[in-house]
Amino acid sequence: MNDTIPFLDLIGPHLELEAELTESFRTALRGAMFIGGGALTSFEKNFAAFHDVAECAGVASGTDALLFALVAGGVQPGQTVLTTANTFIATAEAITQAGATPEFIDVDERSYNLCPVKLRAYLESCPRDAQTGLRLSRRTQTPIAAVLPVHLYGQMADMDAIEEVAQEFGLLVFEDACQAHGAEYYSKRDKRWRKAGSIGLASAFSFYPGKNLGACGEGGAVTTNDPALAAQVRMLRDHGQSRKYHHDVLGYNGRLDAIQAGFLDIKLKHLAEWNRLRQAAAARYDEGFKDASEVIAPFKAPDSRPVYHLYVVRVGDRDQVQASLNAAGIGTGIHYPVPIHLQKAYSSQGYHVGDLPLTERLANEVLSLPMFPKISEIQQNKVVEETLKAVGRALPGLSSAH
Numbered sequence: 001m002n003d004t005i006p007f008l009d010l011i012g013p014h015l016e017l018e019a020e021l022t023e024s025f026r027t028a029l030r031g032a033m034f035i036g037g038g039a040l041t042s043f044e045k046n047f048a049a050f051h052d053v054a055e056c057a058g059v060a061s062g063t064d065a066l067l068f069a070l071v072a073g074g075v076q077p078g079q080t081v082l083t084t085a086n087t088f089i090a091t092a093e094a095i096t097q098a099g100a101t102p103e104f105i106d107v108d109e110r111s112y113n114l115c116p117v118k119l120r121a122y123l124e125s126c127p128r129d130a131q132t133g134l135r136l137s138r139r140t141q142t143p144i145a146a147v148l149p150v151h152l153y154g155q156m157a158d159m160d161a162i163e164e165v166a167q168e169f170g171l172l173v174f175e176d177a178c179q180a181h182g183a184e185y186y187s188k189r190d191k192r193w194r195k196a197g198s199i200g201l202a203s204a205f206s207f208y209p210g211k212n213l214g215a216c217g218e219g220g221a222v223t224t225n226d227p228a229l230a231a232q233v234r235m236l237r238d239h240g241q242s243r244k245y246h247h248d249v250l251g252y253n254g255r256l257d258a259i260q261a262g263f264l265d266i267k268l269k270h271l272a273e274w275n276r277l278r279q280a281a282a283a284r285y286d287e288g289f290k291d292a293s294e295v296i297a298p299f300k301a302p303d304s305r306p307v308y309h310l311y312v313v314r315v316g317d318r319d320q321v322q323a324s325l326n327a328a329g330i331g332t333g334i335h336y337p338v339p340i341h342l343q344k345a346y347s348s349q350g351y352h353v354g355d356l357p358l359t360e361r362l363a364n365e366v367l368s369l370p371m372f373p374k375i376s377e378i379q380q381n382k383v384v385e386e387t388l389k390a391v392g393r394a395l396p397g398l399s400s401a402h
């Protein structure tokens, strides 16, 4: 069989929904409903309900969602925001675009998300500003105002522990939920399941096409339980105007267009089912790798329901394994090959190799395997087989034949 296995499938789901998507586009076209209007408010309402939050404001991208969340949430130029370097660069870019400085905390060994223990240790090592009571970043001596955990690969960060540290040190909490649409986490503090994007002061989602909920173009959203913050985001996305041509603050052109909102509203109805299919596929991969010590499968905390935006394993000779899979017609990805603190764009921050040992190690070991809702068992068996072959492990049942 020479069938190739794609890394993700951006065609299948749209073919299935083609009639509905086309109809939505036709409606927009015939009514010249391109910006704002009913499609946007309907999607915002449905997306907020899906994530158990009071408010959702559609914006132009996940990056804008992060920026607007931080600014509307009160992060000021000259402050520091703590986050992880084991993420897509947009997390840090948004902090910088808000005029603040990102400071990177190393990740948890199992979840690869921002580590609350290292977060606390870092904060304890920072001097306290006598005036504000906030800690001052050791690197830039600027007040540490907020923490921005990322729910990487669709697995939520340990929000109970992060919130506890944040409370103790007076930090605002924001969430980068750009990879975690619908992910859940059992909060022991609140004794209930909580969704990604419903915990922090404000949270960011991306609708980049490959995300668990993707637009047919660019898009993003801010979720929050604070109506005043949501109103601020709605101003920021629209040149800071509260009514037409009356600009209260300097803003941006950062709106979610009505055509994308219409598409997203249609696709949102399938998100829960798509997430369930991803979880089932992840369980099949887990089973396939369970006896192979050469392959570290994703950690799943007992009190979490990750949505597997990506299924990421760790292997020793990653580049060789990736090349083998590629030769076998299997699409893979690396998320991410260069941690943010070592990116050229952030070289002025003065970080060095060795500053975040675990993050740096992950960059050399992670490999994202094909993952999409309708990946078949046959496709997954082949991925498992080829991965085990590439790490030099004979398949069970075949080993005795040689």
Ligand SMILES: *Cc1c(COP(=O)(O)O)cnc(C)c1O
Binding pocket: 061, 062, 063, 064, 087, 088, 090, 091, 150, 176, 178, 179, 205, 206, 207, 208, 219, 220
């Ligand atoms: C995709 C992504 C973003 C940025 O979203 P865009 O819509 O591409 O701007 C931010 N953070 C993380 C973790 C992401 O995966």
